[in-house]
Structures are given as structure tokens and as C-alpha cells.
Amino acid sequence: MSNLGRGWTVLSLALLAAMFIARDNLEVTSAADSxxxxxxxxxxxxxxxxxxxxxxxxxxxxxxxxxxxxALQLTASAGYHAHPSWSPRGDQIVFVNGPAPRGRIPNISGELWLADIETGRERVLATPYPTAGTPAWSPDGKRIVCALQVPNAGALLYEIDAASGAAKALQARPQRTPTDRWIAAAWNGPHDEIFFAGRRSREPQVWSMPAGGAGCSSRVTTWKSPRPRTRKR
Known part of the structure; x- marks a missing residue:
């Protein structure tokens, strides 16, 4: 991938990181089942x-x-379907199946499902924990990276086999109090690395790590939320 393409990937995730802060200023709107x-x-x-x-x-x-x-409807199973991601081969879409959103931003946590584009067949990938982020495909279409909500650890990235659903942890449990609740992920194929946006420190940032989890994460952005202005009297 060119430096320009890599830059767009980082920029997209940086915008997602900014949403962690921006959502605090949004008006609450509830979704409905109709x-x-x-x-x-x-x-x-x-x-x-x-x-x-x-x-x-x-x-x-x-x-x-x-x-x-x-528009053509692709999925029809029970539940609320969100965060779709098209496979590199174009034959499947992975999505999150969970309850309808009732917050400021429709981040859906639930099960990972796959929909076959040709047949319309839907099947669940039985991950060990509920999802806690957006899924992304590996370049070969055999694996999916997605954050899972691990008890007493927060959102941690996992690599999931698209055929069997077998999950491999890419991040270790935090030594201190978990801060991540939601992680948006993107897979950079040419460099075999994973970008993700999450709140691993006080502010949400974009990070990168080698695919497969072999190696340390490195921070890509330096985001600081604006300080609230005080009104002069």
C-alpha cells in the first residue's frame, strides 16, 4: 500500500477515535424496532x-x-444487524447481530455472523465473548479481526477464523483498570498490520500492531480533547 493509502487508513480511524469524544456532545436519540x-x-x-x-x-x-x-436486503435473521464488512473475495459479509441500539451512537455488541452473498445463508461464528467493535477481514479472506468484550478486561482484539470461528487473542489483559469499551479495526494487508482506534489511555487514539499479535502496539496519533472554555463574567 502506498503512503497515501496508509494515510487514509489512519485518517479514517482517527475520525472514529474523535467520535469517542464527540458523542458526549450529541443529543440522545433512541432507536426503535420499527x-x-x-x-x-x-x-x-x-x-x-x-x-x-x-x-x-x-x-x-x-x-x-x-x-x-x-437496494437489496441481504440479511433477514432475528436481531439487529450492524457493522457489516465485505470479504476480500466478495462472497461473504460479516456483521454484528445484537439488540437494537439505544444510545447516542449505534455501536452494536453481540454475535459475529456471516452472510453468503450468493445463497443468502446466514451463520453465526461462536466467539467466546460478545463483540465490542467493528470487524475487519484479512487480505486472504480467511480471518477476521474484531474486539471482544472480555470480563474484567474490557475490549480486546481477537483474530477469528472465518470457517471455524476459532478465536485467538491478539492483546493481553491490561495490568491496570481496563479503559477500552469499543475498538474500531482495519487490516492493512500489504504491510500485514492492524490499525485500531480505542481508548487505551486517557484519550482515544489510533494504534497499529503486527497481524497475528506478534509484537507490541505503537501509537499512530496524538489526540488531545479540547479543554472546555469558561465563560468570562
């Missing part, structure tokens, strides 16, 4: 050939031609 009140279309994901766009809408995963047109 189409009368919903978050609308969220979580867009490109097909590998760039011809179609997947997204979450009304609690299901849909796809639409990139040039515009009629």
Missing part, C-alpha cells in the same frame, strides 16, 4: 470490485449499486 424511528443507513462497506455498497438499515444488512439504484 421503521418509524431508526438510525437510518449506517456502516457503509465497499464490495471488493467497487461496484456495490453494503450498509446497515432498519436492523438488516443491504446492498446497492455504487452508481445508485434499488
Amino acid at each position: 421503521e418509524a424511528l431508526t438510525w437510518g443507513a449506517i456502516d457503509p462497506t465497499w464490495s471488493p470490485n467497487g461496484e456495490r455498497l453494503g450498509f446497515s438499515l432498519f436492523g438488516s444488512v443491504w446492498e446497492v449499486p455504487a452508481q445508485g439504484g434499488e
Whole structure:
């Protein structure tokens, strides 16, 4: 990947990190189980050939031609479907299946599911803990990286086998009080590294780590939240 492409990956995750702070200033809006009140279309994901766009809408995963047109519903199982990610081979979409969101930002925690684009078949990947972040595919389409909510440890990144659901921890349990509750991840194939946005210190930052978990994480961004201004009397 070129330096420009790598820069866009970091920038995208930096914007996600900024949302950790920005959400504190948003008005609370609750989602509903009906189409009368919903978050609308969220979580867009490109097909590998760039011809179609997947997204979450009304609690299901849909796809639409990139040039515009009629949307096609891809998932129909029970639950609220969010955070879809298209596989590199274009044959599957991984998504999170959980309860409907009832917060300021629709971060859905639940089970990892796979939907077959051709047949419409949906199946669950039985991870040891609920999800706590957005999933991302490895370049070969055989593995998925996603944060899981580990008891007494917070959100930790795991590498999950797309065929069997076997999960391998990429991060060790924190020695101090856990700070991460949600981690957004992206897989940089050419450099075989994983970028993730999370709150591992006082402020949310973007970090990188070698794929497979062999090595230490390094911080990519230096984000400081603006101090609140006091009104002069």
C-alpha cells in the first residue's frame, strides 16, 4: 500500500477515535424496532470490485449499486444487524447481530455472523465473548479481526477464523483498570498490520500492531480533547 493509502487508513480511524469524544456532545436519540424511528443507513462497506455498497438499515444488512439504484436486503435473521464488512473475495459479509441500539451512537455488541452473498445463508461464528467493535477481514479472506468484550478486561482484539470461528487473542489483559469499551479495526494487508482506534489511555487514539499479535502496539496519533472554555463574567 502506498503512503497515501496508509494515510487514509489512519485518517479514517482517527475520525472514529474523535467520535469517542464527540458523542458526549450529541443529543440522545433512541432507536426503535420499527421503521418509524431508526438510525437510518449506517456502516457503509465497499464490495471488493467497487461496484456495490453494503450498509446497515432498519436492523438488516443491504446492498446497492455504487452508481445508485434499488437496494437489496441481504440479511433477514432475528436481531439487529450492524457493522457489516465485505470479504476480500466478495462472497461473504460479516456483521454484528445484537439488540437494537439505544444510545447516542449505534455501536452494536453481540454475535459475529456471516452472510453468503450468493445463497443468502446466514451463520453465526461462536466467539467466546460478545463483540465490542467493528470487524475487519484479512487480505486472504480467511480471518477476521474484531474486539471482544472480555470480563474484567474490557475490549480486546481477537483474530477469528472465518470457517471455524476459532478465536485467538491478539492483546493481553491490561495490568491496570481496563479503559477500552469499543475498538474500531482495519487490516492493512500489504504491510500485514492492524490499525485500531480505542481508548487505551486517557484519550482515544489510533494504534497499529503486527497481524497475528506478534509484537507490541505503537501509537499512530496524538489526540488531545479540547479543554472546555469558561465563560468570562
